[in-house]
Amino acid sequence: MLNAQGRETGVGNVDAIVDEESFTGNRALMLEEPLLFEIGGSSRTGVDLPVPPKVESRLGGLERTRDIGLPGLSEPETVRHFTRLSRQNYAIDMGVFPLGSCTMKHNPRLNEKMARLPGFADIHPLQPIDSVQGALALIDSLAHWLKTLTGMPEVAMSPKAGAHGELCGMLAIRAAHEERGDPRKVVLVPESAHGTNPATAAFCGYEVEDIPANAQGRVDLAALKARLGPDVAAVMITNPNTCGLFEPEMIEISKAVHDAGAYVYCDGANFNAIVGRVRPGDLGVDAMHINLHKTFSTPHGGGGPGAGPVVFSAALAPFAPLPFVRHTGKHFEIVEEEQAFEKGDAHRQSFGRMVAFHGQMGMFVRALSYMMSHGADGLKQVAEDAVLNANYVLRSLDDVMTAPFGADGPCMHEALFSDEFLDGTGISTLDIAKALIDEGYHPMTMYFPLVVHGAMLVEPTETESKAALDQFIGALRTLVGRAKSGDADFFKGAPYHAPRRRLDETLAARRPVLRWMPPAVAEAAE
Amino acid sequence: MLNAQGRETGVGNVDAIVDEESFTGNRALMLEEPLLFEIGGSSRTGVDLPVPPKVESRLGGLERTRDIGLPGLSEPETVRHFTRLSRQNYAIDMGVFPLGSCTMKHNPRLNEKMARLPGFADIHPLQPIDSVQGALALIDSLAHWLKTLTGMPEVAMSPKAGAHGELCGMLAIRAAHEERGDPRKVVLVPESAHGTNPATAAFCGYEVEDIPANAQGRVDLAALKARLGPDVAAVMITNPNTCGLFEPEMIEISKAVHDAGAYVYCDGANFNAIVGRVRPGDLGVDAMHINLHKTFSTPHGGGGPGAGPVVFSAALAPFAPLPFVRHTGKHFEIVEEEQAFEKGDAHRQSFGRMVAFHGQMGMFVRALSYMMSHGADGLKQVAEDAVLNANYVLRSLDDVMTAPFGADGPCMHEALFSDEFLDGTGISTLDIAKALIDEGYHPMTMYFPLVVHGAMLVEPTETESKAALDQFIGALRTLVGRAKSGDADFFKGAPYHAPRRRLDETLAARRPVLRWMPPAVAEAAE
Amino acid sequence: MRYLPLTDTDREAMLGKIGVNNADALFRDVPAAAQLSGPIRDLPMHMSEMEVERALSTLARQNLTATHVPFFLGCGAYKHHVPASVDHLIQRGEFLTSYTPYQPEIAQGTLQYLFEFQTQVAALTGMDVANASMYDGSTACVEAIFMARRVTRRKKALLSSGLHPHYVSVAKTLTHFTDDEIVTQTPGLTAGAPGDDVAALIDAIDDETSCVVVQNPNIFGHIADLSALAARCHEKGALLVATVTEIISLGAITSPGEMGADIVVGEGQSIGGGLNFGGPYLGLFACNQKHVRQMPGRLCGETVDAEGRRGFVLTLSTREQHIRREKATSNICTNSGLISLAFTIHMSLLGEKGLRDLATLNHARAVQVAERLAAIDGVELLNGPFFNEFTLRLPVDGRAAIRHMAERNVLGGVGLGRLYPDNPELANAVVIAVTETPTDADIDVLVSAYEEALSC
Amino acid sequence: MRYLPLTDTDREAMLGKIGVNNADALFRDVPAAAQLSGPIRDLPMHMSEMEVERALSTLARQNLTATHVPFFLGCGAYKHHVPASVDHLIQRGEFLTSYTPYQPEIAQGTLQYLFEFQTQVAALTGMDVANASMYDGSTACVEAIFMARRVTRRKKALLSSGLHPHYVSVAKTLTHFTDDEIVTQTPGLTAGAPGDDVAALIDAIDDETSCVVVQNPNIFGHIADLSALAARCHEKGALLVATVTEIISLGAITSPGEMGADIVVGEGQSIGGGLNFGGPYLGLFACNQKHVRQMPGRLCGETVDAEGRRGFVLTLSTREQHIRREKATSNICTNSGLISLAFTIHMSLLGEKGLRDLATLNHARAVQVAERLAAIDGVELLNGPFFNEFTLRLPVDGRAAIRHMAERNVLGGVGLGRLYPDNPELANAVVIAVTETPTDADIDVLVSAYEEALSC
Numbered sequence A, B: 001m002l003n004a005q006g007r008e009t010g011v012g013n014v015d016a017i018v019d020e021e022s023f024t025g026n027r028a029l030m031l032e033e034p035l036l037f038e039i040g041g042s043s044r045t046g047v048d049l050p051v052p053p054k055v056e057s058r059l060g061g062l063e064r065t066r067d068i069g070l071p072g073l074s075e076p077e078t079v080r081h082f083t084r085l086s087r088q089n090y091a092i093d094m095g096v097f098p099l100g101s102c103t104m105k106h107n108p109r110l111n112e113k114m115a116r117l118p119g120f121a122d123i124h125p126l127q128p129i130d131s132v133q134g135a136l137a138l139i140d141s142l143a144h145w146l147k148t149l150t151g152m153p154e155v156a157m158s159p160k161a162g163a164h165g166e167l168c169g170m171l172a173i174r175a176a177h178e179e180r181g182d183p184r185k186v187v188l189v190p191e192s193a194h195g196t197n198p199a200t201a202a203f204c205g206y207e208v209e210d211i212p213a214n215a216q217g218r219v220d221l222a223a224l225k226a227r228l229g230p231d232v233a234a235v236m237i238t239n240p241n242t243c244g245l246f247e248p249e250m251i252e253i254s255k256a257v258h259d260a261g262a263y264v265y266c267d268g269a270n271f272n273a274i275v276g277r278v279r280p281g282d283l284g285v286d287a288m289h290i291n292l293h294k295t296f297s298t299p300h301g302g303g304g305p306g307a308g309p310v311v312f313s314a315a316l317a318p319f320a321p322l323p324f325v326r327h328t329g330k331h332f333e334i335v336e337e338e339q340a341f342e343k344g345d346a347h348r349q350s351f352g353r354m355v356a357f358h359g360q361m362g363m364f365v366r367a368l369s370y371m372m373s374h375g376a377d378g379l380k381q382v383a384e385d386a387v388l389n390a391n392y393v394l395r396s397l398d399d400v401m402t403a404p405f406g407a408d409g410p411c412m413h414e415a416l417f418s419d420e421f422l423d424g425t426g427i428s429t430l431d432i433a434k435a436l437i438d439e440g441y442h443p444m445t446m447y448f449p450l451v452v453h454g455a456m457l458v459e460p461t462e463t464e465s466k467a468a469l470d471q472f473i474g475a476l477r478t479l480v481g482r483a484k485s486g487d488a489d490f491f492k493g494a495p496y497h498a499p500r501r502r503l504d505e506t507l508a509a510r511r512p513v514l515r516w517m518p519p520a521v522a523e524a525a526e
Numbered sequence C, D: 001m002r003y004l005p006l007t008d009t010d011r012e013a014m015l016g017k018i019g020v021n022n023a024d025a026l027f028r029d030v031p032a033a034a035q036l037s038g039p040i041r042d043l044p045m046h047m048s049e050m051e052v053e054r055a056l057s058t059l060a061r062q063n064l065t066a067t068h069v070p071f072f073l074g075c076g077a078y079k080h081h082v083p084a085s086v087d088h089l090i091q092r093g094e095f096l097t098s099y100t101p102y103q104p105e106i107a108q109g110t111l112q113y114l115f116e117f118q119t120q121v122a123a124l125t126g127m128d129v130a131n132a133s134m135y136d137g138s139t140a141c142v143e144a145i146f147m148a149r150r151v152t153r154r155k156k157a158l159l160s161s162g163l164h165p166h167y168v169s170v171a172k173t174l175t176h177f178t179d180d181e182i183v184t185q186t187p188g189l190t191a192g193a194p195g196d197d198v199a200a201l202i203d204a205i206d207d208e209t210s211c212v213v214v215q216n217p218n219i220f221g222h223i224a225d226l227s228a229l230a231a232r233c234h235e236k237g238a239l240l241v242a243t244v245t246e247i248i249s250l251g252a253i254t255s256p257g258e259m260g261a262d263i264v265v266g267e268g269q270s271i272g273g274g275l276n277f278g279g280p281y282l283g284l285f286a287c288n289q290k291h292v293r294q295m296p297g298r299l300c301g302e303t304v305d306a307e308g309r310r311g312f313v314l315t316l317s318t319r320e321q322h323i324r325r326e327k328a329t330s331n332i333c334t335n336s337g338l339i340s341l342a343f344t345i346h347m348s349l350l351g352e353k354g355l356r357d358l359a360t361l362n363h364a365r366a367v368q369v370a371e372r373l374a375a376i377d378g379v380e381l382l383n384g385p386f387f388n389e390f391t392l393r394l395p396v397d398g399r400a401a402i403r404h405m406a407e408r409n410v411l412g413g414v415g416l417g418r419l420y421p422d423n424p425e426l427a428n429a430v431v432i433a434v435t436e437t438p439t440d441a442d443i444d445v446l447v448s449a450y451e452e453a454l455s456c
């Protein structure tokens, strides 16, 4: 049928199918995009600038002579380039992102708006203190929330991410031992710990030893007690742990560690499971970092930035780093240098400064906005819903997948599966993950924690609806069924619909190409 | 090869292909999305509100009793729903959008930022005049730009879009004739005109008659002169016209129209081709609307909002609508009501108000930001590059496609093709358009203007790079080649990769379903 | 120029391909007399982003901004809190920089939200169907008058004196040159029911009447039951056109549809939109199924694709100018697309529960403020029933009082002299709107501002 | 709660599926002693978006904002104009709400911009390769010291007295408990070359030296030729670590790579980033090909997919903690992802031309201001060569003068007493940065502010 303009209004040829690639390589809205260096030009620019005043150069003969070799783009091309690139990403805004240990929860846009208020985004870290009282008040108020939520007396705000927070905590522990004239050398870390834990301990010059786990995926208290001794400086524990389980004997563990003259460092990456319901301070923890970009939803931004404030027990408080904000009664001030506290200050023993300036202000604003929005009641609900969602996933899948600790009772915020249910199918955890991609999901965390074979760690977070989880569960059950029916070829080929099929990581590592080179140079380099 | 976590790092099964649909219906990043009513719930909400104070209701017994029937969504679900929907759209930010007559140029983000300054976005149209002097100054300054760029003495700022501007212009013309006591009844409109032209003329109670075109796609001056007479109120001309051609005899046309006591209305939708280079005032135009959302890049926003200020010649200026901004020497004021100009004002003969309040302020800010960014020099360059790009497309395709007016010389900002080159292939303009979709492009305007058979109107605009045009041309040439080689099935089936294959417009019109109904109700309605 | 990708090298190459020496050659059709030599004079040359931002920010700072001061203006434009996610989502390039969905296969995003928007508007107004938006409430209102003429083939429209005076002016202007007849009265401030002329309208309806146009809540904030009026209209074969300028009110009061309206038009700015000094706003247009083919504007409809999957398209376009030209139901083309998206998003966030709670909050705050202001000596509250807006008669000129407060950074309402310059009876009246946005502190400031303004 | 999708009905159903009666049952592993009954005390309950926005805006307004006043601070954080499109693009959900690209098939967007970022940083610094970012300049700097140790198997690092004092403190803190040795001098304000200790460093290098760490331009704005120093380092088998805190300077001056640096670290905040009161910022880290496997942090590399199409992945991760654990080159995991995207976008907009013009503009403005301020009685300009930042010795205490100006809404620089509280020699010195952002009017205000501050 034709419309008034004389064009057909029907559905055309229903059965036609297309095989070969298009001229552009595009598939309708799935667009290919070259490197910006391949479309830009060295005379092109996307900015206009006022003409500089004529002055005599004072560059002292250091004027740049050689070209930088950086093509530019006009604004329209730039916007298009990065928009097209963005469309090759998956994100929370697009669907379920159950990446265990990463707490990929919704990022409220209010927080983005607040962080961009000129009064926060456009102030310099070295402005006179009286010109930034609002900023210091915000940091102080966020500190209050963190101390209250964890039940700990002190908090260091400057660490830039979780791993940096771990460093902060371990440095305080090390300083405390040194102060006692008892520099210990060993830090105990369970095998299930995140890689940053042992890496951090080593970074502070400690030797790292393993803590054995028991059959229930928890710390083996007896074994731990047996190992504790005068050489052990600290125990690094993740609670809830990376298997998504709470350490029921945490109080006893802390007591044993303290009795041995050591400190308890808690990796707080999983705080989301207990926020508002359990205070680590009540569990005997001496230091714990909080990933504001996890529990408090400052966006992950494709890998950062984050923020990792560290709360401290009374025992470690004096060793907290610089700078810190305090209220003098009449106004807020920020203590930046050792010199500033000759006057018998509680922080006299601070281990010093671990980063320039005062920490991740932009993340602080977002986190505080998130906390105020939820309130004490909302945060408690966050923990409950996060744990409820995880257990719902666990119980909706444990009949077809292997839940190694499923029999021992509920999990916390993560449902952990092993690849046992795939035995004999020739299909791996990786294959399941890649097949999930075609279903429109970001896969769960794969092969972590190491204590479980072919681990699949599912963290739905509290911001997933039941309907979203039901669809995810349905998709996973379908794939598992297909796997068990032994359709290995299908799985090995997945993903089929993503911007790229599987990428050759072996090649990438064997022959690293880490930057673009102008074609000529590149060839020469061959 | 396995990595340290024990997972493969190779490319898997290269040859595997997948046919059947996924469980979710998703294809990796191409995501299906239900209607919000299908995922929402009536007790769900994405807002929190303070508790209202207790008061005695004063709704006078008109309290709503029946449910509205509007499910709500939490914020995470809302953000995801609309993000997923957005990804089913094509847009300028994604690629070439050569939709003729629509001027789909880059929308600078600076303009979005400026329009959101609280000082513009957050002021009420009825605030006391002295509290909005900055806003009035902005309107006055935009008016100055428009008058200067068009060489016309007066401008009406309130029209809400192009068609509304046409109405504004035609009402002024009608008022001018009435004033003369010579109410004429006929308006001449070329067949090539946009549908809004005849529709507008009819809206003002005019009879619409056709103006014949000559073989070069221009107005036939002789025929026009022959038709002009005491019954003709106005001629509506689009210049450059909808074939993308300039009316070389425009000055003579205007003279003839004026000699016949009629007025020249110019549809300014194509102003982008001549902005900064040619002033319609110098062509004898009496009234012209300017689509700020085309030439001056306020975004189209998927269909609006726009803004359609109308410039007037001295002859029509007195009839311009209310309100208007003027400077009294000490401050700006806005004249809103007839009463306001008892004092022998130039606007005494205004035809009145055509919309509530003062027009599209949000668009004014964007347009002024765009104009200031380009400046007089940049705008001239805009016209030149827009015309250059169109001619480049024309000459890169006219050997394989039919350019009906190609032989007569350069075009303006649009390259027009007819479907003659498809004769005998069984393939239509529509089919070519749909095949372009798979190549990652938005098709050109189809079947408009009506004066050319199976018209394809390509308007690249000045914000496309040569590289982008070359790829577009390459894709089109490939398709044309394929069409001529007679692969009709392929074309009839296109698009293959879009979120949807061809949609059944016949069905939609025969059995209109214009809203969602709760399943129960819907069935009942069957 | 940062927005122009072509380099001089590109231009050279392209001119070569075209076969001309310079850009001027491409403009050869332009009469010499109209050819400008250099850039237009009296206009500045291009500026850096930084400079433009500076210049415009300076202008912006010269306005008294609603968020920064106690704010109580209404009369057809309302300040509500719009969640941050709304503005984030409408700025997605796929929405912001797309066109009218003429190629449905790659515009399902736009089409589906239009379908959702139409559903929301129909449900809110209590009608069968709604279109994909008009420019604003005033233009939607006059389009309803034209539609009523098409449906009834009659030419006389009765406009309530409670209808926004701008809407009345627009109707008069657009019917001035057609043979439509517009009948209006100037409003009276009857205590208890300002601008309520339902009874008078009922008497005035005759066999020439195409429609009666009422606003509810009306310009004075008064709300009325329209059922009797609707019944009378239908008896006489006329249509009832109900206008709603504060759409949030429908969360608390009975919808026009339930009261029998045949066409409901409205201003949708309150949901998802900002104040923006009057535009862009959002024209709402809803009616019953049987009149759908007489509707102006775009309509989105459900259908299936070649593989049988649900999809959406623009439909019934034979009503529209691009197909029907001079026989179209309206000349509208570009409408309020992106603002309807903002409406749809905000409305999904609210949901039934949020909208009702929000409406309740608005009403409660307004009652609170009305009672406090009415308690001031010499101030008379004219409204009986109202939603979030009410009219006060002051012992002094309303506009003067409002100006006086504004000079002290309080935006205390709209002086009716602004809207009715030729109606002395209204000179002392002010209309005050109270939404969820003012704080308790703002309200205290407002009350003392009135006390102060009246005492001088 | 607007952010929590589960309804009570959902919760019921889910608890049922799990087979427990209530949420508490899910927390049974938590020792009773640590179980809280109700919501935590001393914290407010949940708030509406409107209320949160109000509270935070109030705090924001209590700060003196750079855009609103004449602003001239630097010392490691610079105010530059960032085009609006940068912030628009980094807020696209696909970038903002994605994670580290561990699933490359659906993270090509992130991976490709990281590859572009690495290329830009390498080109700017004049090095072979760069990583995918560190937290900030100070942490990148100490990581360079650790890397130098791994490469040279030596433990003594010489730090230039021109290195930002915060960077020095960080290096001291992080090496305090390791057996690394950090050698530093307190800076002297040698006229013509403040903080320039190249000669002294050349003499100090010995066979234990793992690296020499210099900053260029240094904390006092002074710029130096590092070639001789590099040569000496290489003679002695030590590495030269060059630190750049004002990355825009590389548009005007010779890159550290060209002068022979082995590792270049820097603060990238000037391109694409804001001031943000000190964070989040962007740590840059570049080195030569031969040291790549000793680098800290993530690296993105090019490869092909199963169909042979080019694609990108994270690579060489055997250096990293998640694979190598205690043997990793660093413990960093989350880095500055989104800020590196902002950098990449802004850098693409600038391009070679834009960056050079911008640098030229910065230098010219700075020279202009330096000369005007130096002309004030009693003010001494200490710099010979500088880029966009310079040091003045005042006849009065620098911090006091700066505070005095701030009270008058002029942010006139950084008093060195703030950075060197224990160094009386620097008490009267101030460092002033001049970028493209101050207007001529701002500069006039600055000059008179100094005149006024000194005259009282």
Ligand SMILES: Cc1ncc(COP(=O)(O)O)c(C=O)c1O
Binding pocket: A101, A102, A161, A162, A163, A164, A194, A196, A238, A242, A267, A269, A270, A291, A306, A307, A308, D332, D333, D334
């Ligand atoms: C359990 C655990 N610990 C520590 C970290 C490191 O935190 P960040 O990435 O913020 O440095 C992570 C983050 O992935 C984690 O999951």
Ligand SMILES: Cc1ncc(COP(=O)(O)O)c(C=O)c1O
Binding pocket: B101, B102, B161, B162, B163, B164, B194, B196, B238, B242, B267, B269, B270, B291, B306, B307, B308, C332, C333, C334
């Ligand atoms: C030639 C022409 N005239 C008029 C119009 C109508 O303008 P608007 O859509 O802004 O009402 C258009 C827009 O499509 C057009 O292309």
